[in-house]
Amino acid sequence: MEIESLKRKVKNSVELQRQQLIQLSLNIHDNPELGLEEEKASAWLTSYLEDSGFQVERGIAGLATAFRATYGQGNPRIALLAEYDALPKIGHGCGHNIIAASAVGAGVASKSIVDQLGGSVVVLGTPGEEVLGGKINIVKAGAFKEIDAAMIVHPNMRNMVTVEALACSTLDVEFFGRPAHAAAQPYRGINALEAMILAFTAINSLRQHIKGEARIHGIITDGGEAPNIVPAHSAAVFLIRAPDNEYLDELKDKVLNCFVGASVSSGARLEYSWRDRTYAPMKNNATLARLFSQNLESLGRRVDAFDPRFGFGSTDMGNVSQVVPSIHPTIAIVSPEVLIHTPEFASAAASEAGHEGLMDAAKAMAMTVADILQPGMLDKIRQEFSHG
Numbered sequence: 087m088e089i090e091s092l093k094r095k096v097k098n099s100v101e102l103q104r105q106q107l108i109q110l111s112l113n114i115h116d117n118p119e120l121g122l123e124e125e126k127a128s129a130w131l132t133s134y135l136e137d138s139g140f141q142v143e144r145g146i147a148g149l150a151t152a153f154r155a156t157y158g159q160g161n162p163r164i165a166l167l168a169e170y171d172a173l174p175k176i177g178h179g180c181g182h183n184i185i186a187a188s189a190v191g192a193g194v195a196s197k198s199i200v201d202q203l204g205g206s207v208v209v210l211g212t213p214g215e216e217v218l219g220g221k222i223n224i225v226k227a228g229a230f231k232e233i234d235a236a237m238i239v240h241p242n243m244r245n246m247v248t249v250e251a252l253a254c255s256t257l258d259v260e261f262f263g264r265p266a267h268a269a270a271q272p273y274r275g276i277n278a279l280e281a282m283i284l285a286f287t288a289i290n291s292l293r294q295h296i297k298g299e300a301r302i303h304g305i306i307t308d309g310g311e312a313p314n315i316v317p318a319h320s321a322a323v324f325l326i327r328a329p330d331n332e333y334l335d336e337l338k339d340k341v342l343n344c345f346v347g348a349s350v351s352s353g354a355r356l357e358y359s360w361r362d363r364t365y366a367p368m369k370n371n372a373t374l375a376r377l378f379s380q381n382l383e384s385l386g387r388r389v390d391a392f393d394p395r396f397g398f399g400s401t402d403m404g405n406v407s408q409v410v411p412s413i414h415p416t417i418a419i420v421s422p423e424v425l426i427h428t429p430e431f432a433s434a435a436a437s438e439a440g441h442e443g444l445m446d447a448a449k450a451m452a453m454t455v456a457d458i459l460q461p462g463m464l465d466k467i468r469q470e471f472s473h474g
């Protein structure tokens with residue numbers, strides 16, 4: 087079958103699913119679940135895939151709400167990734183309900199491609215993207231070893247096919263001082279909060295001299311018990327982000343030194359630990375990106391080049407992109423004034439524009455599956471991956 091008629095067929099298939107996909111998206115949106123607690127979302131998505139003829143494994147990589155749904159036999163295996171976790175208090179302010187519904191819609195539409203060209207399509211349910219980095223577990227469990235290419239589409243303010251996601255490490259720090267009456271005998275105390283403030287000040291100074299794309303930001307999670315007690319304990323969580331792993335390592339040392347210095351000057355003892363969840367930078371596969379871009383444009387969307395002004399944080403898709411050729415395009419559902427991770431973005435994720443974003447993302451992904459399975463295409467994708 088001609089590629090163009092195959093693409094028409096998958097677009098039709100996504101259209102035929104319109105009501106169900108929007109309903110799935112709205113159900114997830116109206117029932118926001120935090121990372122690794124996405125029981126309802128995972129159940130709705132897997133039963134839709136099962137009803138559509140996919141073979142479903144629930145609870146992969148030791149994560150109860152992760153899943154793998156497969157249609158077809160053997161390689162090539164193309165993975166479409168779904169996220170469905172929400173944010174505390176603002177629900178789907180990152181629009182992961184759209185990511186989930188578009189991946190599932192593209193998966194079901196890709197059945198006819200697999201029937202025609204062989205191989206398999208895998209919809210991978212990857213929970214806990216925000217902060218918890220669920221995909222890092224899935225990568226570590228080896229689930230991507232059998233995958234040849236991976237795609238995920240995130241709602242955003244622009245249509246972009248490549249994104250620059252930063253490498254990111256999380257640092258937990260605590261200072262231990264000595265309590266004392268803050269007025270009667272302040273000289274007997276060691277102030278753990280002042281140690282923390284010194285460290286923040288040192289980091290503010292450091293920030294003048296770091297590379298433009300790097301980010302250092304944190305919050306104090308314990309700043310003392312009462313204003314008349316010298317704080318004996320303080321705690322903070324910091325995120326350190328950089329465009330590549332080498333610079334991230336350099337920055338991690340510098341940030342840690344700010345805490346070490348504050349410990350020395352205040353006398354408060356420092357304890358720290360780096361979480362084992364390091365988000366890797368995004369390695370965009372240009373061949374996959376070009377195919378996706380052509381498909382998205384054929385749907386009448388203008389594709390913009392990545393623009394750092396519309397910045398992007400970090401994503402655990404970065405870790406996937408280090409082990410398998412990947413893309414993480416974004417689909418516009420709001421105007422550029424609306425910021426992601428806000429209540430306004432959460433309402434957009436359930437709006438008409440959100441639904442259109444879902445539909446176009448699903449169509450463009452399924453059309454790209456058809457492209458990837460054309461003779462010689464995977465070789466090209468793989469070649470670029472191993473040289474990139």
Ligand SMILES: [Zn+2]
Pocket residue numbers: 180216427
């Ligand atoms: Zn987010």
Ligand SMILES: [Zn+2]
Pocket residue numbers: 180181182215240
């Ligand atoms: Zn997100």
